[in-house]
Amino acid sequence: MAVHDAVRDAAHDPMRRDAIVAALARIADTIRPDLVSQDAAELAEYGRDWTRVVAPAPSAIAFPRTTEEVSKLLAICDQERVAVVPSGGRTGLAGGAVASRGEVVLSLSRMRRMDEIDRLGGTVRVQAGAITEAVHQHCALHGLTWPVDFASKGSSTVGGNIATNAGGVKVIRYGLTRQWVLGLEVVLASGQVLEIGGALEKNNTGLDLRQLFIGSEGTLGVVTEATLKLARLPGATAVMLLGVTDVAAVLQLFREARSGPFTLAAYEFFSQKCLDRVLSHRKLVPPIAEPMPYYVLIEAEGDGAAEADQARLLEKLEPWIGGVFESGLAKDGTLAQHGSQARGLWALREGISESLSATGLAHKNDVALPIAALDAFCSELDDVFVRRYPGWEICLFGHVGDGNLHINVMKPADMDRDAFFAKTKEADRDLFALVQRHQGSISAEHGIGLLKKPYLSYSRSPAEQAVMRQVKRALDPHGTLNPGKVIDV
Amino acid sequence: MAVHDAVRDAAHDPMRRDAIVAALARIADTIRPDLVSQDAAELAEYGRDWTRVVAPAPSAIAFPRTTEEVSKLLAICDQERVAVVPSGGRTGLAGGAVASRGEVVLSLSRMRRMDEIDRLGGTVRVQAGAITEAVHQHCALHGLTWPVDFASKGSSTVGGNIATNAGGVKVIRYGLTRQWVLGLEVVLASGQVLEIGGALEKNNTGLDLRQLFIGSEGTLGVVTEATLKLARLPGATAVMLLGVTDVAAVLQLFREARSGPFTLAAYEFFSQKCLDRVLSHRKLVPPIAEPMPYYVLIEAEGDGAAEADQARLLEKLEPWIGGVFESGLAKDGTLAQHGSQARGLWALREGISESLSATGLAHKNDVALPIAALDAFCSELDDVFVRRYPGWEICLFGHVGDGNLHINVMKPADMDRDAFFAKTKEADRDLFALVQRHQGSISAEHGIGLLKKPYLSYSRSPAEQAVMRQVKRALDPHGTLNPGKVIDV
Numbered sequence: 001m002a003v004h005d006a007v008r009d010a011a012h013d014p015m016r017r018d019a020i021v022a023a024l025a026r027i028a029d030t031i032r033p034d035l036v037s038q039d040a041a042e043l044a045e046y047g048r049d050w051t052r053v054v055a056p057a058p059s060a061i062a063f064p065r066t067t068e069e070v071s072k073l074l075a076i077c078d079q080e081r082v083a084v085v086p087s088g089g090r091t092g093l094a095g096g097a098v099a100s101r102g103e104v105v106l107s108l109s110r111m112r113r114m115d116e117i118d119r120l121g122g123t124v125r126v127q128a129g130a131i132t133e134a135v136h137q138h139c140a141l142h143g144l145t146w147p148v149d150f151a152s153k154g155s156s157t158v159g160g161n162i163a164t165n166a167g168g169v170k171v172i173r174y175g176l177t178r179q180w181v182l183g184l185e186v187v188l189a190s191g192q193v194l195e196i197g198g199a200l201e202k203n204n205t206g207l208d209l210r211q212l213f214i215g216s217e218g219t220l221g222v223v224t225e226a227t228l229k230l231a232r233l234p235g236a237t238a239v240m241l242l243g244v245t246d247v248a249a250v251l252q253l254f255r256e257a258r259s260g261p262f263t264l265a266a267y268e269f270f271s272q273k274c275l276d277r278v279l280s281h282r283k284l285v286p287p288i289a290e291p292m293p294y295y296v297l298i299e300a301e302g303d304g305a306a307e308a309d310q311a312r313l314l315e316k317l318e319p320w321i322g323g324v325f326e327s328g329l330a331k332d333g334t335l336a337q338h339g340s341q342a343r344g345l346w347a348l349r350e351g352i353s354e355s356l357s358a359t360g361l362a363h364k365n366d367v368a369l370p371i372a373a374l375d376a377f378c379s380e381l382d383d384v385f386v387r388r389y390p391g392w393e394i395c396l397f398g399h400v401g402d403g404n405l406h407i408n409v410m411k412p413a414d415m416d417r418d419a420f421f422a423k424t425k426e427a428d429r430d431l432f433a434l435v436q437r438h439q440g441s442i443s444a445e446h447g448i449g450l451l452k453k454p455y456l457s458y459s460r461s462p463a464e465q466a467v468m469r470q471v472k473r474a475l476d477p478h479g480t481l482n483p484g485k486v487i488d489v
Numbered sequence: 490m491a492v493h494d495a496v497r498d499a500a501h502d503p504m505r506r507d508a509i510v511a512a513l514a515r516i517a518d519t520i521r522p523d524l525v526s527q528d529a530a531e532l533a534e535y536g537r538d539w540t541r542v543v544a545p546a547p548s549a550i551a552f553p554r555t556t557e558e559v560s561k562l563l564a565i566c567d568q569e570r571v572a573v574v575p576s577g578g579r580t581g582l583a584g585g586a587v588a589s590r591g592e593v594v595l596s597l598s599r600m601r602r603m604d605e606i607d608r609l610g611g612t613v614r615v616q617a618g619a620i621t622e623a624v625h626q627h628c629a630l631h632g633l634t635w636p637v638d639f640a641s642k643g644s645s646t647v648g649g650n651i652a653t654n655a656g657g658v659k660v661i662r663y664g665l666t667r668q669w670v671l672g673l674e675v676v677l678a679s680g681q682v683l684e685i686g687g688a689l690e691k692n693n694t695g696l697d698l699r700q701l702f703i704g705s706e707g708t709l710g711v712v713t714e715a716t717l718k719l720a721r722l723p724g725a726t727a728v729m730l731l732g733v734t735d736v737a738a739v740l741q742l743f744r745e746a747r748s749g750p751f752t753l754a755a756y757e758f759f760s761q762k763c764l765d766r767v768l769s770h771r772k773l774v775p776p777i778a779e780p781m782p783y784y785v786l787i788e789a790e791g792d793g794a795a796e797a798d799q800a801r802l803l804e805k806l807e808p809w810i811g812g813v814f815e816s817g818l819a820k821d822g823t824l825a826q827h828g829s830q831a832r833g834l835w836a837l838r839e840g841i842s843e844s845l846s847a848t849g850l851a852h853k854n855d856v857a858l859p860i861a862a863l864d865a866f867c868s869e870l871d872d873v874f875v876r877r878y879p880g881w882e883i884c885l886f887g888h889v890g891d892g893n894l895h896i897n898v899m900k901p902a903d904m905d906r907d908a909f910f911a912k913t914k915e916a917d918r919d920l921f922a923l924v925q926r927h928q929g930s931i932s933a934e935h936g937i938g939l940l941k942k943p944y945l946s947y948s949r950s951p952a953e954q955a956v957m958r959q960v961k962r963a964l965d966p967h968g969t970l971n972p973g974k975v976i977d978v
Binding site for chain 1: 607608609610611612632653654656660664665667668677681682683684685687688689690691692693694695696697698700701703704705706709721740743744747748857858859860861888891892893928929930931932933934935936937941945948949950952953954956957959960961962963964975976
């Protein structure tokens with residue numbers, strides 16, 4: 001892969017290897033002899049994330065237990081000029097947590113403390129290594145939730161979510177991770193510890209430094225703790241799946257859903273090809289008798305906290321659903337009548353990524369468009385597909401209510417892996433040019449990491465990149481933190 | 490005032506005056522002869538904001554009509570080392586828009602364009618000088634709103650709201666201005682124009698540069714245009730005013746309201762002393778027969794868009810209100826039965842600031858605390874008041890649902906103005922020390938500007954301030970933009 005070719009294999013630079021040896025010796029001497037592992041299995045495991053494109057080659061994995069250990073470790077690595085890759089649940093899809101150049105991986109996996117919930121304030125303080133789903137369970141006992149939610153919640157961590165400003169299936173209702181972080185403890189490359197924000201909703205006292213670190217993919221600092229803002233668990237919700245004929249109908253239905261008599265908690269879509277893969281992988285029966293080109297999953301939320309309101313919500317939904325059938329916008333559909341049916345519909349949507357990987361090799365893109373541009377974009381995208389991938393299988397799905405499309409191109413069975421990636425790489429340029437023409441983003445939620453770095457200019461101007469570099473140089477002058485990711489300095 | 494004493498009066502520096510003359514000549518020659526005014530009335534008017542503490546002394550006021558004019562003007566001022574104060578509606582309460590040192594004021598007041606609403610995307614693009622209330626009216630025609638809302642909405646501008654990350658009365662429901670900005674056009678000190686974000690909900694392509702400029706009080710760049718995210722106008726709402734005996738009851742009632750059968754759209758409080766001033770200034774009758782020490786204003790929102798749901802919402806509220814009376818939490822209260830009654834209750838809350846100014850001289854503070862710390866903070870605050878201001882009138886109000894207290898100390902009638910401010914300045918140190926002890930913020934929503942700059946260290950650590958300086962130096966190396974505000978570089 002060119003991504004891999006492009007990076008200097010720093011582990012073979014003798015000066016650099018000396019530096020690593022020196023740093024590891026100092027870490028063992030001055031912090032803790034067992035802080036760092038060089039076990040081969042751990043090097044392979046912690047050196048990579050959910051992307052499988054770049055081969056892992058870290059020098060060592062550090063498992064600090066406290067912020068103080070993180071601080072000491074970073075100070076040593078900064079002084080010895082050893083690169084550090086901060087590491088959470090490694091569920092990222094852009095290679096942001098890959099260590100392929102002899103870096104030291106700083107895993108937060110031993111820092112999973114969750115404090116007691118502050119019920120009056122609606123906040124909780126956790127360490128960065130806390131697993132997303134564990135936080136959900138911790139909060140649910142008090143009728144609260146941290147509304148950052150997506151398929152990889154069983155492995156992803158709070159720190160990783162913050163470092164990537166994670167999105168997911170509830171963004172249309174709750175916004176991105178950025179909105180649900182009140183306070184941060186961050187360690188800078190120098191080892192300096194910053195305490196930012198605390199448990200405050202409002203704090204207009206100069207530059208909001210949290211925002212620098214949220215979404216910076218570990219290039220500006222290492223998040224060690226966070227005070228999370230919590231939301232009340234939704235009361236009654238209802239889930240429906242509707243079949244539609246084209247993208248224009250997906251968007252028209254979105255407009256109807258947004259002005260419907262309910263709070264829109266999710267508006268997801270996927271194509272028939274995605275559904276086919278999920279049904280075949282999971283051995284399920286189709287949710288709707290007749291196949292449709294596109295499916296929309298809608299979660300509606302009522303205003304009540306009581307279980308009894310579920311019936312009222314369904315009652316309110318029925319005339320609305322009747323209307324979208326009458327107008328011909330939806331051709332077929334199903335409204336879940338209870339929780340397990342609702343979970344079944346959600347599983348169709350959330351199982352897509354896994355089913356694509358299990359049934360083939362997918363080349364993934366994750367783009368965002370202004371919602372108003374989606375229809376035009378999708379028809380122009382068809383032209384790109386027809387020209388670049390005649391007869392190939394394209395699986396489209398995503399958070400269409402946020403303008404976010406996951407575009408997956410499946411490797412044809414008779415094609416060589418390298419030839420496939422070479423072909424998709426060419427086509428990506430066409431795709432990104434199209435995204436740029438519609439003022440979209442080449443990475444809606446996956447981030448830039450290593451994999452999207454060559455394409456950053458399609459979404460960020462030279463002037464913007466210059467400012468990004470200035471900030472990076474100001475905060476990490478020696479380039480210790482996740483070098484080679486997002487942007488070259 | 491020490492704030493004023495502390496700043497060098499740069500207009501008297503002969504080199505600096507030469508620079509200003511040179512810059513103004515270049516601006517007239519190369520941009521437009523009538524871009525800049527030196528009319529005495531305009532200098533006095535545009536040199537100050539709603540604070541009246543520092544005397545205005547700008548050299549000139551520029552009224553650009555386009556981003557290109559802003560860019561050219563900034564480039565010239567940067568090259569000539571002339572300080573520029575960006576200026577919106579000048580409703581700020583921290584002196585952030587004051588020009589007291591011979592600066593050029595850059596007023597965005599001729600840049601008020603509002604584009605057509607994108608109804609599908611739920612966005613609108615406006616120039617920075619657009620008035621908040623005009624944006625509301627523009628959007629309301631389509632059933633949408635930009636939910637940044639506060640008493641000064643008739644004068645404040647979108648650019649000013651963004652530069653100060655404005656809060657207001659709906660933060661508990663919608664969050665701060667930061668959450669309602671999708672795209673920004675910003676001009677850097679060098680004149681370089683940055684286009685950031687566009688109309689995208691999601692764009693994880695490296696550092697989110699919008700966040701640098703939102704809340705930076707004009708010290709990092711000048712916002713010239715913004716793409717605003719819009720919300721659906723709420724359907725049925727209900728407003729009630731409840732009287733309670735102490736701060737503990739205010740907080741307990743907050744907990745009840747947050748788990749009530751409605752969406753909490755506002756939770757405001759004020760003391761009897763605030764209400765007395767409003768009633769006397771506006772010649773109104775008390776909303777509740779018996780005076781109470783504290784009042785809570787609650788706005789509840791239903792889930793329906795239809796007018797008919799108002800009745801249903803009131804019906805749902807009645808048992809809840811009955812419950813808080815039965816438990817003794819609220820001692821008396823009134824539930825608005827229609828829109829004009831609701832507006833009347835809101836006027837009591839929104840009229841406080843104006844009524845305090847109209848009936849006396851107020852020393853204002855605007856602090857935030859973790860909600861869980863509010864009760865302890867308020868009782869310790871009483872001790873500070875008793876010790877520092879025995880017998881003085883203290884008016885407390887604020888957005889208590891966000892942990893935000895506006896603390897106003899009224900000048901006793903028989904006291905000299907300078908003696909009053911000297912006394913309050915001493916007491917501020919005690920207040921801020923208390924805020925710091927409870928991990929609060931010395932400026933919840935007003936910002937730092939000039940007035941709170943001497944106290945920044947009570948809320949931001951030396952490490953945080955060092956990072957703020959690094960970012961400022963990186964983006965504005967010559968210190969052209971709003972120098973002397975927020976932090977010294």
